[in-house]
Amino acid sequence: MMKDPLEEIINIVGKDHILSLPTQLEHYSVDGKKPNLTVFPKTTEEISEIMKVASTAHLAITPRGGGTKIGFGRVPDKVDVIVCTARLNRILEHEASDLIATVECGVSLKKFQAELQEKNQFLAIDPPHVELGATVGGIIATNDSGPKRLKFGTMRESLIGIKVVRPDGSIVKGGAKVVKNVAGYDLPKLYVGSLGTLGIIVEGTFRLYPIPEASKTYLATFPNLEIFQETVLSILNSSIVPTCLEVLNPNLIGAISNKLNLDLKKQKYALAVRIESLEKAVSDQISKVKQISDEKNGEGLLLEGDIEESLWQEIREFPWRISCDNRTVCKASILITDVPGVFQAAEELCKKSGLKTYISGRAGNGVLIFAIEVERPFDYAQGSPQEEMLAVVDVIKSLRALVSSLKGTLVIQDAPISIKSQVDAWGDLGTSHKVMEKLKNLFDPYHILNPGRFI
Amino acid sequence: MSSKPVTKPSNWKKSFADKLLQILGTDGVISSPDEIIAYECDGLTGYRVRPICVVLPKSAKEVSEVIKLCDNENIPFVPRGAGTGLSGGALPTEDGIVISLSRMNRILEIDIPNQRIVVEPGVVNLWVTNAVSSSGYYYAPDPSSQLVCTIGGNVAENSGGVHCLKYGVTTNHVLGLEVVLPDGEIVEVGGKTLDHPGYDLLGLFVGSEGLLGIVTKVTLRILRKPESIKTILAAFEKVEDAGASVSGITAKGIIPAGMEIMDNLSIRAVEEAVQAGYPVEAGAILLVELDGPSAEVEAQTPLVIEVFKENWAKEVRVAKDDDERTLFWKGRKSAFAAMGRVSPDYYVQDGVIPRTKLAKVLGEIGKLSTKYGLRVANVFHAGDGNLHPLILYDSSKSGQLEKAEELAGEILKVCVDEGGSITGEHGVGFDKKQFMPLMFSEEDLDTMYLIRCAFDYKGLCNPGKVFPTPRTCVEVGRTSYREHPIEKSGLGERF
Numbered sequence: 005m006m007k008d009p010l011e012e013i014i015n016i017v018g019k020d021h022i023l024s025l026p027t028q029l030e031h032y033s034v035d036g037k038k039p040n041l042t043v044f045p046k047t048t049e050e051i052s053e054i055m056k057v058a059s060t061a062h063l064a065i066t067p068r069g070g071g072t073k074i075g076f077g078r079v080p081d082k083v084d085v086i087v088c089t090a091r092l093n094r095i096l097e098h099e100a101s102d103l104i105a106t107v108e109c110g111v112s113l114k115k116f117q118a119e120l121q122e123k124n125q126f127l128a129i130d131p132p133h134v135e136l137g138a139t140v141g142g143i144i145a146t147n148d149s150g151p152k153r154l155k156f157g158t159m160r161e162s163l164i165g166i167k168v169v170r171p172d173g174s175i176v177k178g179g180a181k182v183v184k185n186v187a188g189y190d191l192p193k194l195y196v197g198s199l200g201t202l203g204i205i206v207e208g209t210f211r212l213y214p215i216p217e218a219s220k221t222y223l224a225t226f227p228n229l230e231i232f233q234e235t236v237l238s239i240l241n242s243s244i245v246p247t248c249l250e251v252l253n254p255n256l257i258g259a260i261s262n263k264l265n266l267d268l269k270k271q272k273y274a275l276a277v278r279i280e281s282l283e284k285a286v287s288d289q290i291s292k293v294k295q296i297s298d299e300k301n302g303e304g305l306l307l308e309g310d311i312e313e314s315l316w317q318e319i320r321e322f323p324w325r326i327s328c329d330n331r332t333v334c335k336a337s338i339l340i341t342d343v344p345g346v347f348q349a350a351e352e353l354c355k356k357s358g359l360k361t362y363i364s365g366r367a368g369n370g371v372l373i374f375a376i377e378v379e380r381p382f383d384y385a386q387g388s389p390q391e392e393m394l395a396v397v398d399v400i401k402s403l404r405a406l407v408s409s410l411k412g413t414l415v416i417q418d419a420p421i422s423i424k425s426q427v428d429a430w431g432d433l434g435t436s437h438k439v440m441e442k443l444k445n446l447f448d449p450y451h452i453l454n455p456g457r458f459i
Numbered sequence: 460m461s462s463k464p465v466t467k468p469s470n471w472k473k474s475f476a477d478k479l480l481q482i483l484g485t486d487g488v489i490s491s492p493d494e495i496i497a498y499e500c501d502g503l504t505g506y507r508v509r510p511i512c513v514v515l516p517k518s519a520k521e522v523s524e525v526i527k528l529c530d531n532e533n534i535p536f537v538p539r540g541a542g543t544g545l546s547g548g549a550l551p552t553e554d555g556i557v558i559s560l561s562r563m564n565r566i567l568e569i570d571i572p573n574q575r576i577v578v579e580p581g582v583v584n585l586w587v588t589n590a591v592s593s594s595g596y597y598y599a600p601d602p603s604s605q606l607v608c609t610i611g612g613n614v615a616e617n618s619g620g621v622h623c624l625k626y627g628v629t630t631n632h633v634l635g636l637e638v639v640l641p642d643g644e645i646v647e648v649g650g651k652t653l654d655h656p657g658y659d660l661l662g663l664f665v666g667s668e669g670l671l672g673i674v675t676k677v678t679l680r681i682l683r684k685p686e687s688i689k690t691i692l693a694a695f696e697k698v699e700d701a702g703a704s705v706s707g708i709t710a711k712g713i714i715p716a717g718m719e720i721m722d723n724l725s726i727r728a729v730e731e732a733v734q735a736g737y738p739v740e741a742g743a744i745l746l747v748e749l750d751g752p753s754a755e756v757e758a759q760t761p762l763v764i765e766v767f768k769e770n771w772a773k774e775v776r777v778a779k780d781d782d783e784r785t786l787f788w789k790g791r792k793s794a795f796a797a798m799g800r801v802s803p804d805y806y807v808q809d810g811v812i813p814r815t816k817l818a819k820v821l822g823e824i825g826k827l828s829t830k831y832g833l834r835v836a837n838v839f840h841a842g843d844g845n846l847h848p849l850i851l852y853d854s855s856k857s858g859q860l861e862k863a864e865e866l867a868g869e870i871l872k873v874c875v876d877e878g879g880s881i882t883g884e885h886g887v888g889f890d891k892k893q894f895m896p897l898m899f900s901e902e903d904l905d906t907m908y909l910i911r912c913a914f915d916y917k918g919l920c921n922p923g924k925v926f927p928t929p930r931t932c933v934e935v936g937r938t939s940y941r942e943h944p945i946e947k948s949g950l951g952e953r954f
Contacts, residue, residue, distance in 0.1 A: 101814075157627075180878070181879070186617045190666055243686035243752050245755075281755050284758045288752065337655070338652055339575075339652055370573075415654075442913040
């Protein structure tokens, strides 16, 4: 008689580190698909043993960090076991003089940053969900990022070494503990954004930055998008080097300024420019930003200290504060010069369908985040079509068509199942999708990792 | 690699070359021995192989047709840019052809507001900056060979330069590629916009050393030129103090554009060659370049000087003007060539170490130098830990080249032992493939081979490079399978 593979997995991690009661497992559902088991391994070796069992028995595995982005991707075909990295939570090494650190991937970004801060350093990435416990592994797997990507890029730039467990259980590494390294293929980049479909990420090595001496943000509002875009292009084409350059639509800046009691005119487009450097250099650049803004009749506020931090936190977190039953979050990547057009189209499409949308955009990168809010929660259990749900689907389809015609891309980051079942989360993967499928088939021949969610 | 047809007619090379002529015309195929000689090696001149012929396609379509023909007839092909690579990445194979991209050298699109430029792979690195310079922009990666090396070659090698610490290497500046895959299919990877959904094939392709396909179009990010640049030179008695200054600078929250250290032997050679005005008695000099908004550079300069003084600098000079700045850099940039003044031959290596290990590693290199009886000069991209030991030898003395290579291998071992890498920017290529197991286990290498198999199942694209032992995709693929219980229990089998 063959052994029950779930029993084998329970034996690997020990009975104290599993969840198997239906009531407990509910919380670990992925798009409504409830696993049969959730396990909390402590070591890379345990994960390797789990993968060997799963590979032999063809169990579908979903890796999970803090669970904050478990809604990314398509509805999975199958979820048997959730492998949660919460107990792989050690900071292994922080060599401050080298500006490099290595951590286990279940470490939360919050804990990691707090540790680095003691040596006046930071990991140059500011994705959402940090307060809710987003883990380093989850951020690598989703390549999630925030406004600071203008200056520092994403995980793609920060991750220099990686250790993963492949679906066959082999433990492999790529990269090194040095910033510059071209030995072999760039395995860290392959795993950034691979959404847990090529292996379970267990360790990461990162390049770090010193925390700048000073930071200030100039927040200005503009009567229309044309003037707003002229301002953006003037700043980008100047000697100013902003850390963040963010555009906010009237709904979003209205909500944020209510919450933070900012003295701002509402119903206008807002631009937030963050400068970080030595004190004197910050003041000098901020005055240049103000000068450009004044020339375009912008009305501005200078923010620093706690209120500045709060503003950026709101910008990152706002879309995700909407209840998950009422929200659809998308990311569009377009050219810098196409930002106003797509911005406007999104607002008009939503307005026409009576949907409320909050938009923030990385104006210097051409990356826009749309959160569409509906008033009545979607019927999660039934997924029954409703008028509003269909309107959201229409908006996404129209926006995707527009963005595609501009050679950009639009992906759904989070949406109720009823939406995801009607419009693909990823859209067209382009002419190289066949190579991606070959990679997936070679790495994971039985498709045990996150089947259906991504590649 | 898949097996060749069992019997080939004796004139198969000639008939293969004829088929290439049909695709490319007479000016697109080089097969005369006199002309082929230039393609027998790249910058690693110690190894030479004569290919069947060299082809010079002018478009992605021609590249694709050539590759389809190679695929049909199982002929290996080696892509080549300007041939400046230092690791033998463009070394031909005897029964294969070289595909030179030198005729695909057009700049296709300049898009200043979106900070992008689209070029063909044969475009020379410096041409990119020249094309956007009048608009106030530049292309950041600046390998020392930037006057001749091509963007296609930079993509293959993931080239660096002296400004990597702040601005990154080639992979951080390539946003899109058009690639001819090893079966001849033309695909797009990435594009002018960011965050294309799917796996990061762009990240895999950059630095793949020509093993995954041939790039026929490249979209690059261009950057706004910094408002101000300041170069500061500091001389130290001890290398340790120069190294400590590097960490001291970053501890002040400053990330300079470049930080370069040269040891005494390098300083002396350089002074003899170009008279850069370096203090020849110094144990080490550190060049620091700050760039950015003027106010920032002005505020950083005194802090950097303060760090130098804290670390016992004997002398600190701030370049007064562009001329002096150029002179400071001239010394560093001519370091390799200057070795010719102090030695008949030199062999350059490309190890990487965590920068805090510099003093220790230089100590080890000193011991190895004594052991082998060969002098070693060191130049060091101190910001990112990339060490270039220059091993001085005399090829007219028998056995010295072999000794130099052996010494280089020992230095790479020291680098890896200290947590570093066998190559920071020159690539593994043919030169260093035997050192890959120093850094990577068999499983790590198998994983990289799986990537190769997803692109090039037959292994025709630039074979014999990077991987220490030849494998086939069938062998490697087998490792990722596990027996299904039905197979285990003998109830079924896989076929």
